[in-house]
Amino acid sequence: MSSQPNTESRRPSRIYLKVALVTETWPPEVNGVAHTLARLVEGMRGRGHHVQVLRPHQPGNPQVIVVDPAELDAPMDERALPGLPLPGYSGLRLGLPAGRRLKAWWTEDRPDAVYIATEGPLGHSALRVARRLGIPVASGFHTHFDGYARYYGVGWLTPLVRAVLRRFHNRCDVTLAPTQVLATHLAEYGFERVRVMARGVDTRRFSPARRSSRLHKQWRAGGAGPIVLYVGRLAPEKNLDLVVEAFRSLQDRLPDARLVLVGDGPSRVALQRAHPDLIFTGQQVGQALAQHYASADLFLFPSTSETFGNVVIEAMASGLPVLAFDTAAAHEHVLSGVSGARVPYTGDPNTDAAAFVTAAAELAQAPEAWDEMGRYARTRARGLDWVEVVAQFETVCMDILKEARDASPAMDG
Template identity: 50%
Template sequence: MRYVLVTETYPPEVNGVALTVHGLACGLRVRGHAVCVVRPRQPAEAARPHDADELRLPGAPLPRYPGLRFGLPAAARLRRAWRACRPDAVYVATEGPLGASALRAAKALDIPVATGFHTRFDRYMRDYGLPWLAPVAWRWMRRFHDGADATLVPTAELASELQRAGVRRVLRLPRAVDTALFDPRRRDETLRAGWGARPQGPVVLHVGRIAPEKNLELAVRAFRALQRHRPQARMVWVGDGPARARLQRAHPDFVFCGVQRGEALARHFASGDLFVFPSRSETFGNVTLEAMASGVATVAFDTGAAREHLADGKHGHVVRDGDEAAFVEATVALGCDDARREAMGWAARAAAAALDPAHVAAAFDRLLQRLADGRTHAAPAVA
């Protein structure tokens, strides 16, 4: 089969959408399919003609999101490319101008197309001080996804939410984690020493974009509450974003490691003692699975990956969505109980071992093949 995946973000950019799409592309190729990724050209890349693996198109910086770009409209270019080499199915991962162009081009050529619901842009509007744009963003997203033959979501929770909101043809495609990469054995005592970690105090870890939509002030409050009981505790931030400079100025004792990739990221995960994830704007949150695979107990709200995969009291604590006092309390409880926290980390690792990327790639393949065969109202790829 010949598939095209369209995305406005892709490695070396580091975010959940980029890494998920990259994993899907690799998984399909391993299964023997021809896969072309359509994406914006990144600043350090030279222009190059369309080849079998990638079509890089013009893009522009994403406002208020330094380091990320969006693709410019390219429907005519995509129609020409797909007439010359017709794909069996198209997957559009992002709702930006490039994604919208791909959706229009696929429909114009009668090519089956699925979309992915990865990001709650409507909720981001509130976090960036633009609440009046939230309904506009939601109307755009609903109209966009209703133009596809299927909308893929990572959790049963999100599938139900979109169906209640009137989005049609919603199918669940779960996520996975690379347990060979994210592994407790990558724990690095030299790295921990560089953070100033002490046996008397745990390392509390946050991994992700340092940005307003991540609800980071709650992570700060939870850590400071723990620190009153464990004065030697350390707070380590992995990632970058527009809120980093302000956070770093306000809390000079915090450790900021910047963006980490691959094995370096895996070492950072495994070298933490407690992962806190206060975000309420995620459709999933891949970092939750990465923490689990790394053997690190987690505190998160009852949404996205935490609701789907994190067992409260077994792998960490899953807090009722929006209950910030309970989030702080859970962080303090686990931060003060070394033996229980370690046991939870090992239990989380065991649970993550079943989340096989090859299984997800196979499910994605089956779903796209059903679309190509005209079975657009098939049952979910994975129950």
């Protein structure tokens, strides 16, 4: 036997990463992107990785938060950079270019990988700095900004916005999309190196066990009908007129049904004036949000602008059947006639709206089937664990770091 020491046994069993995450939205802001990023950071720290979060300054929050590593599984620091309010999006901030600060920080303490979640000015400056320093970069396609143009009367800008997004993402080592369908569409539009990273749901937080009889009774206001729910931003891109139209069709068959809209946004005032019988709860978070989901009976989600739509799987986890277009999360997880109804999406507004309204009316014909559909939805959601999503993200970061080192052996020095 060799007398040489076994150096292999002394090597660490895993590699721990320093990851810089750049985003223009972060809790306590309430939206799907902020929620997803918070879960990724929590999961990566739980796996022993160091995460640095770089985001615009939020009024009322500290400029810099550095967490004591002794208190956590892994260190994290959160740094606020200059930003401005985003017009029309109360509570959200637009990050400003911060190239000098990023270069100074990353030169002094170089991350192994950078993840850019938003394509605003802060994201663009982060990409430029990372490219100059030779740091591998992953980006996320979290929002259909190219598709938003038509909802705000400037649809002619769509090709231009898409070209800007394509140029941005193609300068990254990899772009992460939440579904295979979206990844395929991006590839068709010329986006390169697109990989799928799914989304998860916390089935302990979002659960039928959160149902509140008090809340349900309050919404019914003495009636005996079901509670129909919408959760999301109250804004033009969410197709809210179709929420109301589909509900009215359902209400024709179930007169005591009530529609509850959870969320806030620029469309709220007009909707409340036009439909005073609807219930507007405003924005809900945490346990209150979970109770709102679980205390309803059916979830309507007619948005076609989502890259994923976390609310769909949150509703499923809460035991609700879901009516949605056959896109994004619904395409991946809703099974018509089993856990709700998926409506084919053609891209023709009139055809699609008519089909969605018809599907709502058909569901209203058999409300006694909703409970069983909700149980199937819950079963499906239980398989969507954030642990798997974080593992996918970790693999992506490891892969682009390895590719960068293989391309530049001197980096190992």
